[in-house]
Amino acid sequence: QVHLQESGPGLVRPSETLSLTCSVSGGSISPYYWSWIRQPPGKGVEWIAYISDTGSTNYNPSLKSRVTISVNTSSNYFSLKLNSLTAADTAVYYCARDPGASYFDLWGRGTLVTVSS
Amino acid sequence: QSVLTQPPSASGTPGQRVTISCSGSSSNIGRNTVNWYQQFPGTAPKLLIYSSNQRPSGVPDRFSGSKSGTSASLAISGLQSADEADYYCAAWDDSLIGYVFGPGTRVTVL
Numbered sequence: 001q002v003h004l005q006e007s008g009p010g011l012v013r014p015s016e017t018l019s020l021t022c023s024v025s026g027g028s029i030s031p032y033y034w035s036w037i038r039q040p041p042g043k044g045v046e047w048i049a050y051i052s053d054t055g056s057t058n059y060n061p062s063l064k065s066r067v068t069i070s071v072n073t074s075s076n077y078f079s080l081k082l083n084s085l086t087a088a089d090t091a092v093y094y095c096a097r098d099p100g101a102s103y104f105d106l107w108g109r110g111t112l113v114t115v116s117s
Numbered sequence: 118q119s120v121l122t123q124p125p126s127a128s129g130t131p132g133q134r135v136t137i138s139c140s141g142s143s144s145n146i147g148r149n150t151v152n153w154y155q156q157f158p159g160t161a162p163k164l165l166i167y168s169s170n171q172r173p174s175g176v177p178d179r180f181s182g183s184k185s186g187t188s189a190s191l192a193i194s195g196l197q198s199a200d201e202a203d204y205y206c207a208a209w210d211d212s213l214i215g216y217v218f219g220p221g222t223r224v225t226v227l
Binding site: 035044045046047050058059060061094101102103104105107108109110 | 119149150152154160161162163164167168173205207208209213214215216217218219220221
């Protein structure tokens with residue numbers, strides 16, 4: 001059974017860069033699309049970016065200037081970097097799998113990231 | 118401001134049928150299929166309906182989805198207390214070139 005696990009710092013200072021990793025276990029990175037999605041406390045869900053197993057990427061236009069997504073197929077993980085953080089970036093960050101049909105059939109449990117000094 | 122529109126809340130008594138609407142535009146729901154996610158407090162969203170009307174394995178047939186034009190809906194029949202959750206619609210948007218979600222609808226069982 002495929003399992004996704006997010007990892008990263010729980011607390012980041014304003015203006016710094018957030019780095020998160022999603023480890024994929026029990027299955028392969030290929031041939032799927034992999035996304036990062038976030039949810040501020042008490043609010044709705046926002047898609048951040050996706051990357052394919054071949055490295056093709058796409059970003060939410062509202063975050064594009066601050067986001068980088070990457071994949072390591074040999075080690076079965078993908079990563080997110082979000083720079084110039086503000087309090088508005090405080091959220092639970094989820095990684096998720098898209099089987100290529102524009103829906104997310106598998107989600108990680110999420111990791112809470114708080115931006116605060 | 119979400120690209121997709123949903124009512125903030127919906128409610129019903131046990132056994133009733135509840136319907137949640139999701140309104141979009143020609144660039145998202147009008148051209149692409151709709152997906153629905155169910156989320157309980159403190160947990161990740163879970164895929165409930167994909168490709169507008171398909172249920173993943175394990176999802177009860179009490180849940181059904183439909184799409185017409187630039188709108189979609191999720192119906193929950195035989196409402197149960199276990200169905201109290203937040204429900205999000207989502208679709209691919211050809212103009213934004215990305216996934217878009219609705220703001221979510223909280224279902225309460227009275």
